Amino acid sequence: MSLLQVSLSTDQADKHWGNKAPLSFDAGQATIHLPDQKDLHLRSIKKAARLLESLAIEALQLRGDWHPEQQWAFAQAFTSASKQQAIHWCEDQHKSRLQQQYQAMLFTRNLINRTPEDISPQKLASEVTDWLREIAGDAITARTLTGEALLEAGWAGIYHVGRGSERPPVLLELDYNPGKDNNTPVSAALVGKGITFDSGGYSIKSSEGMLTMKCDMGGAATVAGGLGLAIMQGLNKRVRLFLCCAENLISGHAYKLGDIITYKNGVSVEVVNTDAEGRLVLADGLMAATETGAPLILDAATLTGAAVMALGNEYNALFSMDKSLQDKVLRHADSENEPAWPLPLEPWHQEMCPSPYADTANSRPMKGGGAGGASNAAGFLARFAPPQGKGWIHMDLAAAFNGTATATMPAGATAQGIRTIARTLLDD
Structure with a gap:
């Protein structure tokens, strides 16, 4: 099963999908483009996750430099009643704690x-x-x-x-x-x-x-x-x-x-x-x-x-x-x-x-x-x-x-x- 790779960027996209939560796609990868205002980052990630959840994506991999709270915000928004255990966390020191939180959630x-x-x-x-x-x-x-x-x-x-x-x-x-x-x-x-x-x-x-x-x-x-x-x-x-x-x-x-x-x-x-x-x-x-x-x-x-x-x-x-x-x-x-x-x-x-x-x-x-x-x-x-x-x-x-x-x-x-x-x- 191929995984959609999802990463974060603070760069503005030349072309993007979704005005309220800018996303760009390129060859099996999706990039969430974060706004300049840092206190809107988690909300923007949630909006992007909701847009991705609406697509026919079976599973995805969080890739690159994600703060654990950014990963968690994505998981909260992407995980629906019908789409669960579809997220692969970043391979870092936060993975175990995120998995515990996810189990409890x-x-x-x-x-x-x-x-x-x-x-x-x-x-x-x-x-x-x-x-x-x-x-x-x-x-x-x-x-x-x-x-x-x-x-x-x-x-x-x-x-x-x-x-x-x-x-x-x-x-x-x-x-x-x-x-x-x-x-x-x-x-x-x-x-x-x-x-x-x-x-x-x-x-x-x-x-x-x-x-x-x-x-x-x-x-x-x-x-x-x-x-x-x-x-x-x-x-x-x-x-x-x-x-x-x-x-x-x-x-x-x-x-x-x-x-x-x-x-x-x-x-x-x-x-x-x-x-x-x-x-x-x-x-x-x-x-x-x-x-x-x-x-x-x-x-x-x-x-x-x-x-x-x-x-x-x-x-x-x-x-x-x-x-x-x-x-x-x-x-x-x-x-x-x-x-x-x-x-x-x-x-x-x-x-x-x-x-x-x-x-x-x-x-x-x-x-x-x-x-x-x-x-x-x-x-x-x-x-x-x-x-x-x-x-x-x-x-x-x-x-x-x-x-x-x-x-x-x-x-x-x-x-x-x-x-x-x-x-x-x-x-x-």
């Missing part, structure tokens, strides 16, 4: 892109467990609580959100313990929203809004992908992973508007929107994570449309009342070229979803949760995080999924966030 993307019929709550938990065991062997132990067992254990949020489906809800509790000593303190806990399909429940979504809701387990896939990548990169600290998995469907047994859920910590929540279900399941995961005593708790979720409205589809939103932690994670996101931006979260955001019948409502009874919806959702979660939010950061994954291809990314899951999570776990 493919796992995350492919899991999110699977159909909701393929990925039930139990299947999501088992596939994450199996993949992490392939990487870390018997350093991984796991257990699942399913269906009625969730209610018996006090995990009321996951239970009630998922009770309307014939496929029961699941909490995955996974322990990565490289020293295999049960007395080793937990250094970090990860929590992921694993809604394998979100109809909106009785607050039902439109057909257009429901079409892409296989991606609503993107938080679970992203924290799992980030943990797997960190392990491949040498993580030697104990980390617990909690995935809050459920299908949010309508049936005679589904939870309803006006229901009140009382959580393990005593907080009562009135359900004013069954489509604000992600925060209801994450509340359980955050309490479980807090019980570990971990000094770092990171949760990730495709939580609010408000974050997308604020930041678009290229930035993930960060929320934390621990501003030093927020600054650290933001620096990691920047260094890993995974755009992220902080949105407001203050203690008073916990009060922004009032209820006359319970301690709080799960949203505000208006379209999209009203003004400041992403911050209000984070404020809800703060009720279940460690006191004063110390050591806790929330990622609202606005950049997790593209309904259609863009100029820089393919349609479907992006896996944006896995490198930030891995870097945060590896940070001493």
